Amino acid sequence: MKPGGTEGGTAEFVGGIGLILVGLALYFLFDSVHVGTHGNGVLSGLLLGGSGGTASMGIIFVPFVAGVALLFYNSKNPLGSWLLWSGLGIIVIEILSRIRFSFDMKTSHLLIILGMFGAGVGLLLKSFRTESDNGKP
Secondary structure, three states: OOHHHOOOHHHHHHHOHHHHHHHHHHHHHHHOEEEEEOOOOHHHHHHOOOOOOOOOHHHHHHHHHHHHHHHHHOOOOHHHHHHHHHHHHHHHHHHHHHEEEEEOOOHHHHHHHHHHHHHHHHHHHHOOOOOHHHOOO
């Protein structure tokens, strides 16, 4: 079945300008985002009492290391598995809670990007219209 059930819908969807506009808009938007870290994470902030220091950050690795040690000692130990996976979860939560996003672009560029995205989505949706939506009987 062709997109929209009509001739030409495939060109608008796959090779047409709609997909190109959406792709370029997303590229330019993501290219303008800077990712960095800032301050303490969720768990280290609780451990440090909000002091802002990072002297005891190594404590988040203790469950992971203990789990690995227990699993090398006895691979069937459920406590070792639990410590390993909870330690990995703590590390992932800590990494994700430190991520900060910031934009570095002019408002005019943002408006152009959003306009390109809206136009591309409109053209992509147009390619899915049925014949009755196109004004044909």
